[in-house]
Amino acid sequence: xxxxxxTVFKAIMRNKAYVTIFIMALMVLAxxxxxxxxxxxxxxxxxxxxxxxxxxxxxxxxxxFIKDKRLANSAYVEKTIEVKxxxxxxxxxxxxxxxxxxSQQFAESFVICDMLPTKNKKMESLAIGDSIVVKGICKGFLxxxxxxxxxxxxxxxx
Numbered sequence: 001x002x003x004x005x006x007t008v009f010k011a012i013m014r015n016k017a018y019v020t021i022f023i024m025a026l027m028v029l030a031x032x033x034x035x036x037x038x039x040x041x042x043x044x045x046x047x048x049x050x051x052x053x054x055x056x057x058x059x060x061x062x063x064x065f066i067k068d069k070r071l072a073n074s075a076y077v078e079k080t081i082e083v084k085x086x087x088x089x090x091x092x093x094x095x096x097x098x099x100x101x102x103s104q105q106f107a108e109s110f111v112i113c114d115m116l117p118t119k120n121k122k123m124e125s126l127a128i129g130d131s132i133v134v135k136g137i138c139k140g141f142l143x144x145x146x147x148x149x150x151x152x153x154x155x156x157x158x
Contacts, residue, residue, distance in 0.1 A: 077138055080138075086130070088110060098113065110145075
């Protein structure tokens with residue numbers, strides 16, 4: 001009888017260990033899933049209320065990066081700036097609008113503006129060749145300047 005009780009006891013304890021490991025694994029999975037989903041949410045930025053660090057034209061911005069990248073990085077990268085330029089191209093991909101602003105001095109470089117999704121009527125009426133002022137966060141320069149979370153600035157009130 002003693003052997004039976006030990007065998008049953010070991011089987012029960014082994015099952016408890018498996019159940020405990022299974023429950024802990026589920027808890028880790030649930031916490032990991034929550035953290036992953038929380039950080040995958042797109043952050044909604046109210047860029048209109050951000051302080052503008054500088055106002056420049058496309059040519060001035062690209063020229064600054066080409067002449068002295070280190071100085072331009074410290075002056076513009078991760079800063080909110082306004083850039084005035086002419087629309088070269090408008091793209092819609094994955095429910096995002098991207099506007100390329102052309103440079104008159106540098107034919108191979110552009111300012112790429114990833115626009116925030118808005119219901120702004122002005123955004124719907126934009127066309128290639130239009131002059132526009134965008135406000136966004138400058139992310140840097142490779143062969144083009146990249147700006148994220150951009151909005152169109154209405155300059156008619158200035």
